[in-house]
Amino acid sequence: MMQRGDIDTIVSWVPEGGKVLDLGCGDGELLHRLQAEKRVKGLGVDIDLANITASVGKGLCVVQQDMEDGLQNFGNSRFDAVIIAYSLQVLERPHAVLERIVSIGNEAIVTFPNFGHWRSRLSLLFTGRMPKTKALPYSWFDTPNIHFCTVADFETLCKDLNIVVVERRMSSNMGPLAQLWPNLFAKSASYRITRR
């Protein structure tokens, strides 16, 4: 998980002592780090019991539910940051979830693998097959990642949803190239977004 490159970015963006909701918290590694380093008041949400158990074992508060069911139970809450780290691509209706998280969070932090990365492009161009990478090793037919997008796609969607990008950071082993041409060179993208 750590090699993804988005985690340090998320940790740096989350406000100290803030109230944080981590959607698709997985085994709780990120939230655990945020509690240790940023003393956040954290709550995790995950749909999978093994992830709930792993998170609970780290001393975290987690709720088992499908984040695509509307998150209505967070209607009264106001979070300093709502995080979706590397799970946007597994959602059935990512746009609906994005709209929702900017309404329950003062700010949302969204990170995802950039499908516009040159390796993905070359892979599809030359092999004619859906790309597989070390980080995303699934075959097209049994992948949980049903909604890949590129940096450009994401920003277009934000615009359509009236969501403002406060800050973005690209992670890549290509250094400055990723900042210049993120859609081509960023391996993963991290966004701080908010409602207009």
Added chain:
Amino acid sequence: MAQHPFDDSVGLVSPQRAHFPEALYLESGEVLDGFELIYETYGELCANGSNAVLVCHALSGNHHAAGFHSENDTKPGWWDTVIGPGKPIDTNRFFVVCANNIGGCDGSTGPNSLCEATGAPWGSHFPQVTVADWVETQKRLAEYLDIQHWAAVIGGSLGGMQALEWSVRYPDWVSHCVAIAAAPGLTAQNIAFNEIARQAIFSDPEWHDGNYLEAASNPAQGMALARMVGHLTYMSADKMTDRFGRELRQGSFDPQDDEEPVFQVESYLRYQGSQFVGRFDANTYVLMTRALDRFDLSSRGQGNLTEALKDASAEFLIISFSSDWRFAPSRSQEMANALLSAEKRVSYSDIESDAGHDAFLLDDANYLALFSAWMGRVAA
């Protein structure tokens, strides 16, 4: 003789008794001039008393939550899957207390006890007790045992309701609260099932308005029927299909056969009913189901559950089971959501299970793993 699974159990345990001479003012306005509790404890209370855990029992449970009463005992306490060395409520770490609730029929003051004023058994005159009354008696037991604070209060079903009541009634006493397969209050359907069970008892000619002891009788038929209804609601339809299907226990549909056909499920329910008659009291059943019906955690917040929880300071674990329709996952979600709205620390899981409401008592690896993992945060 078969070997007991004492290795992973608390082993031999014996119940103890505590007498509380001071009057107990019940929610109903009635007063009990003192009462007795029968209880069991497992593990050792540490010097600073920080590792005490209260376990609250459900409708037909009692103080015998774990371990065995004798070498020849074949059945351990009702929550032996959960309480014991290395189990979620780890007796190597915690000092566990479980008492039979008043109004019960396993040794604590209840309808079968003698009423001092009349010299006769209380019978149906035993005052109606509530979940809050039980919490009061449990608090007195804690003080009697030199416990000033519970590291955790834990229960399933009606026991979960007691744990929740503790968390709002005595917030300073409870640092962790676990409510499994519970609800903030019963639904109309739930109350209806309880009423059917009660009417089954009342319609038995041996009921004698609840004074069957004096009439030297027992409403066994009514009790068995009440239990059959209750037991049915604790199981899921899928589990029943798996377990019984349409299989016959005896007889056949062959007209030549003299023996009437009896389905496995009929035989099973009759057995459950008859077993219950031997170990449970009809007045207690009526009292306990009424206590269940009347419990409404939200009343503390004038109907607003979030408001009712505002003083709670415990961290909560709420667990439901997917096939439980008696205390449905939606009720546990309602509880968890109210805790979230009240800005309390809460974890919630809906465990996939086909065992219905009874799942909270059973040996389900996923459930026990989650429960154990969560208990890790409870300082012993």
